[in-house]
Amino acid sequence: MDSDSQMAAEAAAPGTVAATPVAEAAPAVPNNILLADWSGPYSGVPPFDRVTPEMFPQAIQFGIDEQRREVLAIANNEAPATFANTVEALEKVGQRLDRVLSVFGVMTSNMATPAYQALDKEWSPKLSAASDEITLNPQLFQRIKAVYDARQSAGLDTKQQRLVTRLYESFVRRGANLNAEQKQQLTAYNSQLAAKFADFSEKVLADESTYITATEAELKGVPQDVRDAAASAAKERKLAAGTYAIVNTRSAVDPILTFADNRGLREKAWKAFVNRGDNGGANDTNQIIADVVKLRADRAKLLGFQSHAEFRMQDTMAKTPAAAMNLMNRVWPAAAARVKEEVADMQKLARRTTPGLTIEPWDYRYYQEKVRKQRYNLTQEEVKPY
Template sequence: MPRQPLAPVALLAALAACSSAPKPDPMHHDPDPVVTADAAAPAPSPYDAARAEVTRLTAEADRDPLLAAWTGAYGGVPPWDQLDAGKFGAAFTTGIALRAAEIDAIAEDPTPPTFANTLVPYEAAGRHLDRAETLFSVMTSSLNAPEVQAVDREWSPKLAAAADAISFNSKLFARIAAVYDGRADAGLDAEQRRLVELTYDAFVRAGARLDAAQKDQLGQLNQELAVLFTDFGNKVLADENTWIVLDKGDLAGLPETLRASYAAAAAERGLAGKWAVVNTRSSVDPFLTTSSRRDLRERVWKAFKNRGDNGDANDTNQTIARIVELRAQRAKLLGYASHAHWRMSNTMALDPAKAQALMMEVWPAAVARVEEEVADMQKVANKEKAKITIEPWDYLYYAEKVRKARYDLDQDQLKPYFQLDNMIAGAFWMAEQLYGLGFTEITGTVPVFHPDVRVWKVEDKATGAFVGLFYGDYFARAGKRSGAWASTYQGHETYTGTVQTVITSNNNNFVRGAAGAPVLISLDDAQTLFHEFGHALHGLLSEVTYPGLRSTPRDFVEYPSQVHEMWVLTRPILDRFCKHVDTGKTMPQKLIDKVEKAKKFNEGYATVEYLSAAIVDMALHTLPDGKIDPDAFERETMEKIGAPPQVAMRHRLPQFNHLFTSDAYSAGYYSYLWSEVMDADTRQAFEEAGDVFDKATAAKLRKYILAPGNSTDRAEAYRQFRGRDPDVDALLAKRGFPVKTIRVEQRRTDKPKPKGK
């Protein structure tokens, strides 16, 4: 989400402190001037004019609830009850103008640039607009509707242009560059120096050193991309808002809890007496796992995997082709070999070759494991005289049969123990044991953006200090994008002299059960719940001073989330929170033993599904010219790497939201694997301590990994935590693959340089 900088009052104070304008003497009275046409008052300086505009626009923005500072309990909460798509245009207009005036006040400052008069007010600029963008982002992701899409289409290019205007402001960049050049002798502390360096680097990567014509070209590329990102997301969402209707005769093999969920989904869509498989992963995967109707499995699988690829109004292939081409043009303009080289220049891996090397080290073992898994499934199918060859829509169904035969374990045995409410409580208990956090539900006392949303107050259990607010939006519904994600509505900062606490959220797409019945989720769903909660904890435990140091490199950001998945299957969580929905009894040791033995089952499928998508992403974005036919490129790349035909990419290109709704994960889907190396190695640290809730290890994890944000180098932070670089052996062992000796070099000295200085 956007930075949450300093309030305009503090911004003006910071700017005023730097002003050299003389103050009038209140005891001195000049004679009344004679006003003539030739003696008009002199025009204010650009600096004074900008400050006056900041004052005027701040007063205007403070009257708009979409822009104004958040008020109410807990230091202020988002005004979700004020959301109205039709009012965002006016808010964006005012917010953009105010931020531009704030930037002008910095750029036109007549005093020599310093950290205090340049970096501090730059951190402060744009707070009002950030609030409006934060609120609107929730509408586009969780409350999407035609009127929201119309605003998004109109304003995404305008917001992109407004952001470019800052990056391209030569006076502003000159001041930032001056502070950067003098940082060694400016008396800055380590955190301030890092902020200067990261800010300078961000401006360079955004095109600050280009000439006027190049900036104009780059701005046009960015604006067109903004429109295309919105277009892609809306098309995929439209395809996900479809469903396959089932009759009673189509329910063979489905457990009662799943039938109830599909009946509820149908009823929500006005199809009483029917059952509906909605075209989202949380609805599709359980059907593919349990339905004995092969014809329906094929139909459901194809509908899901062909989202965005049906040759209709929602087909995304042309959108993808244009995005990839424009990205390549932008990278070339900025002086990089490809989009991937540009995107990765500020990551831990730093260049595509290292990410590709890691992926291809793991790939052969994953493919070999899939071949073993398919052979096992084919034996089961042959034994049942099914007269089939295993296809992608058979994989989850027959894998479950193999699991049952090999481990006497299936999902139906586990699901009654995983109640959603209990697993939420388990995640909170984990946070208490590891980090001393307490969660108290306050739903109903603060505004929410949908009736499904619940809210918790977060406190330090030892001191009672308020830490922040946590929002949970757990259920699938129309207008909500698929998948699971975490959002930070307000981040931690202290540079204003007061502590700004965190407001964060988790968003899932769990399927409701029958009305009034407990919601049961799968083991995979439980791990996803803990994963997203790990993101939330990363925000809640932040101790950064400056907003610009909150965001970590893309290939680090998934590490804190992935590592928290490990606690789902620990004995303390299982004993306390995995109670049978009917009997209330704890999961028996015999079943726990089965789960432990089967923990690495089907890892071939999971790894190939993920890695194939990550490899295609990297191959796509290392193309120098970006000219592709998406369908042909995907197919040819999968053939080139020898992808097993029984396993499709987790996200095919036509629905790959990670890549094509923003630049965020483009050339970055590898980051889950890169982060998992650190995750697996961290799990070993707790195992070596002999206690999965070891206080000393948890304290180090918090101190070096979670609290600093990006205020310290993340590779060095990992070494401080672990005493060495991470070892890929831990990842291979975690996934049950043959262990090799592979080291992940976290840094390099020959960092690629863009054009210019």
């Protein structure tokens, strides 16, 4: 349970804050790959190769229901609150749902298909509601507060005290101390943010599904595996023979920026990539960003912070936006000076072959690779296997 994307995935459905549900008996786990324990090395591997969009609704809903039962068992425990039956128990809540959402996050963030986009839109607000149901549960918070208030006299070690403090402050920071009306407003903000983030992701992924084309000659200098991928992408899109498709994703664009000798192609690829979501069309995200900024600001004020930046920084080492800016301003001069040195090295090399050329953003990776090769006799391709 942390902040923004998580807190944006933390809203209850609009309306009044529901009464605390009563714990239910645990049903049998459905026969769904997503709900099974992961098998394989390293404590198990997600079954990415066997997952389909149709599996997620059942798996997510079962995970939410199971997590609710686990939380209610803690919240409704009649025994006095202790570290073991409250804090430690809460740490173990929702493990099956966490596994499901690990796969869900990867698939919805990378698969630009209507099925996965629909899943993201439908389930992001529901997941928000499920998370807020935990944070805004008054019985659960009172148990956490009881452990927190007694942390120094309950025989807890320093690590346990730290965990209790972090948990209590996290709940407070995310609205556990608000009154019923304020909680209702908070859940509305969170629900809207969850929907906005899903819309943003859908539009960016749609732009990443676009492509630019190139010819064999334009791909001079590009490694064969990158050419093969571009040829395969063109074939999938039924483009004319001899045409290559460079899909508008980082994994496809970076090799073009690094190795393509054709400067015009590099420029075209760079501009297409950096302008994702900013082209004024159906996939433009500017209004969504403006809406998110407004919602974040309103939510921060409701939670007692002057700004979203103050809310985000409060739970970090920096603590305040001013401290974070101070750190960046201290680092910036050295970082900027180093970039200038690197560009000067590139500029010197570039003008040996192209007099008058000025390094532009789409030249940076290309000449960076040339300088590395000249200075260290080492290329990115040689490092790639490692």
